[in-house]
Amino acid sequence: MSALATESVEEKILSRKWFYEFKLPSGRKTEMYIPRAMAEIHDTRLSMLFSVLDPMFEGRWQETSCLDIASHEGFFASRMAARGCREVLGLDARPEHVTHATWIKEAYGYNNLSFQVADVRTINAETSTPADIVVMFGLIYHLENPVQALHLAAKLTKKVCLVETQVTPNISGMADWGACHAKKEMLGTFTIIDEMAETDRPEASVSGISLCPSKEAVMWLMRRFGFSRVEVVAPPLLGYEQLVSGNRIIVAGYKD
Numbered sequence: 001m002s003a004l005a006t007e008s009v010e011e012k013i014l015s016r017k018w019f020y021e022f023k024l025p026s027g028r029k030t031e032m033y034i035p036r037a038m039a040e041i042h043d044t045r046l047s048m049l050f051s052v053l054d055p056m057f058e059g060r061w062q063e064t065s066c067l068d069i070a071s072h073e074g075f076f077a078s079r080m081a082a083r084g085c086r087e088v089l090g091l092d093a094r095p096e097h098v099t100h101a102t103w104i105k106e107a108y109g110y111n112n113l114s115f116q117v118a119d120v121r122t123i124n125a126e127t128s129t130p131a132d133i134v135v136m137f138g139l140i141y142h143l144e145n146p147v148q149a150l151h152l153a154a155k156l157t158k159k160v161c162l163v164e165t166q167v168t169p170n171i172s173g174m175a176d177w178g179a180c181h182a183k184k185e186m187l188g189t190f191t192i193i194d195e196m197a198e199t200d201r202p203e204a205s206v207s208g209i210s211l212c213p214s215k216e217a218v219m220w221l222m223r224r225f226g227f228s229r230v231e232v233v234a235p236p237l238l239g240y241e242q243l244v245s246g247n248r249i250i251v252a253g254y255k256d
Contacts, residue, residue, distance in 0.1 A: 009107045018100075019203065020075040024107055041248075044239035045137060045164060046079060048250050052162060052233055053083075053133065062086055067131035067156055069120055069149075070139035072203075074101030074113075080133070081105075081113035089131070091118040093206055119206070121145065125155035133157075137164035137250075141212040142195065142205040147221060154225035157255060161227065163218060164250045166242070170214035188217025218251050227253030 010024050017033035020042055024030070032039055057064050061084035068077040071090025078101075081088045092098050092115070101115045120139065134157040140146035146165075153161050168191040177184040196208035213221075215232065222230045233250040235243040242248035 009103055013100075013103050013107060016100075018073055020073050022075070022078075022104060022107075025109075041240040041242065042075065044235060044243050045250065046076070047236055047239065048233045048243070049076065049079075049135070049162060050083075052160065052252050056160060057083075057133075064133065065089075065129075065131040065158075066133040066135065067091070069123075069134065069136045069153060069156075071101060071115060072097050072138070074104045074115060076135055076137060077101065077113060077115070078104050078108060078110065080135070081110040082108070085112055085133075087131075088113045090115040091120075091123070093117070093119040093121075094202065097202065120149050120152060123152055125152050128156055130156045130158050132159045134161040136161070138203070139165070140218075141166045141193070142203075142210050144205075144207050144209050144211060146190070146211050146213055150218070150221050151225050154222065154227065154253070157227075157253070159255055161222070161253045162233070162250055163222070163253070164248070165218060166212055166248050167215045167218070167246075168212045170216045172216070187220045189214040190217060215246070215249055215251075218249070222251060222253040226255065228256045229254040 010026055013030060014028060018030040019034060021032050022030045064085050066080045066085045066088045068090040071077045071092050074090055077088050077090035090101055095117050098115045098117050105113045134153050136153050140149050143149055171189045172186055174183040175186055190211040190213050193210040193212050195205040195210050199205060199208045219230050230251060230253045233252050
């Protein structure tokens with residue numbers, strides 16, 4: 001892309017406010033519509049993401065493919081492209097997110113990055129191409145069926161999947177299962193969250209009804225769906241408070 005075309009794309013980018021702060025090739029930065037204190041979550045998540053991926057793929061990024069499910073404005077997908085991934089595909093259910101993320105791709109000139117409109121609820125794993133890395137940040141706690149989304153991510157992962165989510169308290173113990181003498185162990189918990197009044201928010205649920213998991217639910221499901229090793233990624237000590245407190249987590253699932 002010519003310098004003039006890049007400048008034109010940057011002007012489009014700078015004409016609106018963003019959820020993320022992007023430093024553009026000219027050195028100018030996007031203005032965020034969220035408070036600066038909340039924006040710390042982006043740096044914390046980025047640090048945690050690459051604390052897992054850099055040791056695994058350093059020196060091999062050009063051989064590596066990445067799928068970013070719910071890629072939003074392309075913040076994490078663009079960072080993966082900058083690392084030198086052979087191919088990065090970002091998927092998002094909202095067409096406006098794909099449009100804005102594509103502006104970012106064009107501004108940086110990343111030929112290894114693309115975005116498509118796709119709803120996690122209707123993606124067919126059998127006709128989709130698996131990737132070495134699957135990233136699914138900020139999604140499952142906004143879904144009516146987070147179990148299906150985790151199963152999809154597992155099917156599309158060749159090496160490692162990173163899932164970031166808000167979590168709610170877990171309930172453990174035994175539950176009656178049809179009779180007082182028949183018991184089943186409670187392995188994880190999902191909490192109903194009402195987002196019906198927020199469906200027009202670009203970061204909220206598309207349908208308005210969300211099931212937010214416990215940490216135990218996410219980890220059990222990822223093991224059940226075929227990851228040989230599942231770990232909670234340690235946050236930096238001075239990271240965003242929700243990740244440091246454990247009320248929000250990133251879970252890494254590995255396929256050996």
